[in-house]
Amino acid sequence: xxxxxxxxxxxxxxxxxxxxxxxxxxxxxxxxxxxxxxxxxxxxxxxxxxxxxxxxxxxxxxxxxxxxxxxxxxxxxxxxxxxxxxxxxxxxxxxxxxxxxxxxxxxxxxxxxxxxxxxxxxxxxxxxxxxxxxxxxxxxxxxxxxxxxxxxxxxxxxxxxxxxxxxxxxxxxxxxxxxxxxxxxxxxxxxxxxxxxxxxxxxxxxxxxxxxxxxxxxxxxxxxxxxxxxxxxxxxxxxxxxxx
Amino acid sequence: xxxxxxxxxxxxxxxxxxxxxxxxxxxxxxxxxxxxxxxxxxxxxxxxxxxxxxxxxxxxxxxxxxxxxxxxxxxxxxxxxxxxxxxxxxxxxxxxxxxxxxxxxxxxxxxxxxxxxxxxxxxxxxxxxxxxxxxxxxxxxxxxxxxxxxxxxxxxxxxxxxxxxxxxxxxxxxxxxxxxxxxxxxxxxxxxxxxxxxxxxxxxxxxxxxxxxxxxxxxxxxxxxxxxxxxxxxxxxxxxxxxxxxxxxxxxxxxxxxxxxxxxxxxxxxxxxxxxxxxxxxxxxxxxxxxxxxxxxxxxxxxxxxxxxx
Numbered sequence: 001x002x003x004x005x006x007x008x009x010x011x012x013x014x015x016x017x018x019x020x021x022x023x024x025x026x027x028x029x030x031x032x033x034x035x036x037x038x039x040x041x042x043x044x045x046x047x048x049x050x051x052x053x054x055x056x057x058x059x060x061x062x063x064x065x066x067x068x069x070x071x072x073x074x075x076x077x078x079x080x081x082x083x084x085x086x087x088x089x090x091x092x093x094x095x096x097x098x099x100x101x102x103x104x105x106x107x108x109x110x111x112x113x114x115x116x117x118x119x120x121x122x123x124x125x126x127x128x129x130x131x132x133x134x135x136x137x138x139x140x141x142x143x144x145x146x147x148x149x150x151x152x153x154x155x156x157x158x159x160x161x162x163x164x165x166x167x168x169x170x171x172x173x174x175x176x177x178x179x180x181x182x183x184x185x186x187x188x189x190x191x192x193x194x195x196x197x198x199x200x201x202x203x204x205x206x207x208x209x210x211x212x213x214x215x216x217x218x219x220x221x222x223x224x225x226x227x228x229x230x231x232x233x234x235x236x237x238x239x240x241x242x243x244x
Numbered sequence: 245x246x247x248x249x250x251x252x253x254x255x256x257x258x259x260x261x262x263x264x265x266x267x268x269x270x271x272x273x274x275x276x277x278x279x280x281x282x283x284x285x286x287x288x289x290x291x292x293x294x295x296x297x298x299x300x301x302x303x304x305x306x307x308x309x310x311x312x313x314x315x316x317x318x319x320x321x322x323x324x325x326x327x328x329x330x331x332x333x334x335x336x337x338x339x340x341x342x343x344x345x346x347x348x349x350x351x352x353x354x355x356x357x358x359x360x361x362x363x364x365x366x367x368x369x370x371x372x373x374x375x376x377x378x379x380x381x382x383x384x385x386x387x388x389x390x391x392x393x394x395x396x397x398x399x400x401x402x403x404x405x406x407x408x409x410x411x412x413x414x415x416x417x418x419x420x421x422x423x424x425x426x427x428x429x430x431x432x433x434x435x436x437x438x439x440x441x442x443x444x445x446x447x448x449x450x451x452x453x454x455x456x457x458x459x460x461x462x463x464x465x466x467x468x469x470x471x472x473x474x475x476x477x478x479x480x481x482x483x484x485x486x487x488x489x490x491x492x493x494x495x496x497x498x499x500x501x502x503x504x505x506x507x508x509x510x511x512x513x514x515x516x517x518x519x520x521x522x523x524x525x526x527x528x529x530x531x532x533x534x535x536x537x538x539x540x541x542x543x544x545x546x547x548x549x550x551x552x553x554x
Contacts, residue, residue, distance in 0.1 A: 043279050060431060118327055120357050123358070124356055127380065150382055
């Protein structure tokens with residue numbers, strides 16, 4: 001997933017980074033095809049070049065040698081709402097057929113089955129980033145037809161489509177999972193399978209989503225990670241195996 | 245003209261015990277801010293020791309600091325935007341209070357980070373609300389009736405709004421301040437400035453108290469002016485297990501260990517007894533963990549000064 005997610009980043013992109021796999025993916029991209037990626041963390045670090053794998057989104061290593069440090073008011077108002085962020089990374093406990101993401105609650109809000117951490121910056125990242133990359137392992141439980149709670153809006157839902165709502169950002173453009181990659185249909189925003197890893201089958205992917213999954217006719221077959229990519233991840237970027 | 249720093253100022257320096265006794269009251273709306281960085285655990289522990297209750301506690305990320313206040317029964321309500329143990333998992337005391345009302349029931353009011361930042365911005369600017377382009381398509385406004393909308397009088401565009409947040413008291417931890425409370429912060433400074441300006445009372449806790457001349461030599465680094473500060477507390481290591489850039493690193497092991505400690509209510513209570521109720525102050529807390537200072541002390545990484553001349 002980290003290798004696939006890294007390939008979704010273009011050199012020079014300004015990226016709003018989350019902790020965990022997104023952070024690994026960004027640093028892998030920086031070490032390979034995108035040395036000029038600008039990493040921005042919601043904590044305020046701009047142009048971060050962390051010298052160790054940050055454990056938290058506010059790690060002191062994000063500040064040392066960064067381009068700048070901004071207040072969170074500036075981060076959300078000028079950087080994100082101001083339309084300066086090309087890529088936002090999001091995860092979540094549930095992702096549905098239109099790319100709506102739930103990181104708030106499983107079950108009813110007032111009587112939750114599982115209480116999750118909540119939005120953090122996810123809601124506004126989903127609204128404002130030019131494109132959102134979602135990184136989440138695929139399973140029927142995590143990819144239902146409709147999420148229990150919309151924390152971060154996808155392409156359509158009970159409040160309307162992105163266009164009807166006038167959302168400035170492009171929403172979830174790529175959903176990178178552990179078996180393949182989903183992408184919204186240009187027609188109705190429903191997520192479809194666009195690419196698959198060598199170890200997975202289409203039937204397997206279909207069994208792990210809660211709606212009848214459409215498959216693109218030009219389905220991509222991704223090559224396995226190269227030895228160099230694996231070496232970078234395992235020996236350089238996450239040597240203590242915090243995330244992989 | 246008076247030479248710089250010639251004004252005679254009354255020192256606002258007091259002990260943490262006195263600051264909390266005088267400025268934090270039962271039923272207050274309390275903010276201890278700091279995003280991962282500079283979270284003043286020392287103040288939270290003193291609030292617990294003085295057994296404050298019925299507090300409304302507000303923070304973007306409740307973090308361990310509010311998990312502890314909640315476990316101690318100090319809080320009646322939590323206002324927040326992301327409630328977890330960063331990189332570890334759940335906040336167990338918080339979940340027990342919401343799900344089972346233990347040790348006391350806890351009401352919640354939930355926003356996103358941008359919403360919380362905007363609430364502090366409105367509070368600091370003394371505006372009744374703050375407009376933001378947010379929440380369309382999200383279920384958050386459906387569960388929080390305080391997230392509303394306004395129509396722009398110029399463009400007719402509909403914008404989300406959140407109400408001002410004006411805490412009774414905001415507690416900020418900074419690397420250094422002078423005795424009047426002119427505080428300098430470097431590294432991440434989150435929403436501290438807005439949270440301080442929004443508050444009726446401000447407690448400034450610092451790693452070091454320095455001469456005013458030190459502050460005046462580098463005025464761009466001053467985030468909060470002393471004239472909005474009510475009390476200054478010198479509390480080295482007061483942010484542990486959070487961190488202070490240039491002073492000590494985040495105690496990530498503590499955050500991981502907290503998952504175990506807080507999972508069991510009885511174990512958490514005995515932790516509070518041992519590390520909060522049964523210690524007199526921060527220095528005594530630090531003495532209980534020999535080797536901690538050596539393990540977390542920051543490596544030197546100084547920046548060159550700039551020319552402020554004219």
